[in-house]
Amino acid sequence: MTNAAQIKETTVLDIEQVKKKQRIKSFIKGMAFLLPSIILFSVFLFYPMFRTIYLSFFLTKANGDPTVFVGLQNYITMFSSPIFLKSIKSTFLFVLYTVPASVIISLFLSIIANEKLKGIGFFRTMYSSTMGVSVAAASVFWLYLFNPSMGLLNQVLGTFGIEGIGWLTDPKWALISISITTIWMNVGFTFLILLGGLQSIDSSLYESADIEGAGYLYKLRRVTIPMLSPTMFFVITVTIINAFQSFGQIDILTQGGPINETNLIVYSIYREAFANYKFGSASAQAIVLFILILLMTALQFKLGERKVHYQ
Incomplete structure (x- = not known):
């Protein structure tokens, strides 16, 4: 009975490991398909959005480089x-x-x-x-x-x-x-x-x-x-x-x-x-x-x- 229980437990662990590996493979495969879209969105959407949020707290030069951190002053002045x-x-x-x-x-x-x-x-x-x-x-x-x-x-x-x-x-x-x-x-x-x-x-x-x-x-x-x-x-x-x-x-x-x-x-x-x-x-x-x-x-x-x- 002890050997049978050990074999059953080992089998369950092996099945879980196989399922885990399959989930990892599926995740990697899905990310590989999504990678071109993620890169495009990152370059043309996410980076400009976070850059805009960042610049909104600064005074900038004429070329757009931030100079002085002013916090919410740009928003206060705007409103x-x-x-x-x-x-x-x-x-x-x-x-x-x-x-x-x-x-x-x-x-x-x-x-x-x-x-x-x-x-x-x-x-x-x-x-x-x-x-x-x-x-x-x-x-x-x-x-x-x-x-x-x-x-x-x-x-x-x-x-x-x-x-x-x-x-x-x-x-x-x-x-x-x-x-x-x-x-x-x-x-x-x-x-x-x-x-x-x-x-x-x-x-x-x-x-x-x-x-x-x-x-x-x-x-x-x-x-x-x-x-x-x-x-x-x-x-x-x-x-x-x-x-x-x-x-x-x-x-x-x-x-x-x-x-x-x-x-x-x-x-x-x-x-x-x-x-x-x-x-x-x-x-x-x-x-x-x-x-x-x-x-x-x-x-x-x-x-x-x-x-x-x-x-």
């Missing part, structure tokens, strides 16, 4: 600056202007484009065409439209006897003008994603609703929107993040003006770092922007995901 506080306000207004409008317009267009009509493929291509336009090209296009003397928008207003608007020079209109440009650029992407979500809805749900005698609006409210909610959740989250990170159209159209009305946080970071050469202060602003995006995304997951209906 006591009326220009930065205005940047935060403008950024949230910009998000408020662009995100709902982009999603609603794209949803309307995707519902139309999802109908089985003759020649609808042409309109799908037209609606999604803004995806193929770069930010620079789109901004130059809108720069001509917003021109106070030659712009098409003011010419149209003039035909109705309405005085022209300083779209990019009037503080009341500058942020709205940038928002219009951004909405136009975002519609292509959001339209395409929502159209894909609509086409993935099971057609049997509509057939069942037709058998019950449901009308178009009822099917839209009770079938289409609930089934589209996961796609809507994704689109809203991505659009919010992109709105916080908007830069190109602001740099080309207004350069943060007039009177800092369009000086969004991203452009404020750029100007602080590459115009004023204050990399410590710019790094502090970048950390604040990261926290804002993180909080908005977490809030979206906390509140928005409750209304998502998964099939």
Whole structure:
């Protein structure tokens, strides 16, 4: 009995050792597959992030090298600056202007484009065409439209006897003008994603609703929107993040003006770092922007995901 127990114990230990070796081999194999991604993320994401956090506690030279440790002084100075506080306000207004409008317009267009009509493929291509336009090209296009003397928008207003608007020079209109440009650029992407979500809805749900005698609006409210909610959740989250990170159209159209009305946080970071050469202060602003995006995304997951209906 003693020998049998010893043999059984030895066998159990051998099996555990074999399993342990297999787990180690699996871990090494998995890390080998992940190694290229880990290297890329480390070089282009983790190192810049930790470097930014580090620089936010220092004053820096013009070349970005840290000089004097100032602790939280960059953050204190930043939040006591009326220009930065205005940047935060403008950024949230910009998000408020662009995100709902982009999603609603794209949803309307995707519902139309999802109908089985003759020649609808042409309109799908037209609606999604803004995806193929770069930010620079789109901004130059809108720069001509917003021109106070030659712009098409003011010419149209003039035909109705309405005085022209300083779209990019009037503080009341500058942020709205940038928002219009951004909405136009975002519609292509959001339209395409929502159209894909609509086409993935099971057609049997509509057939069942037709058998019950449901009308178009009822099917839209009770079938289409609930089934589209996961796609809507994704689109809203991505659009919010992109709105916080908007830069190109602001740099080309207004350069943060007039009177800092369009000086969004991203452009404020750029100007602080590459115009004023204050990399410590710019790094502090970048950390604040990261926290804002993180909080908005977490809030979206906390509140928005409750209304998502998964099939």
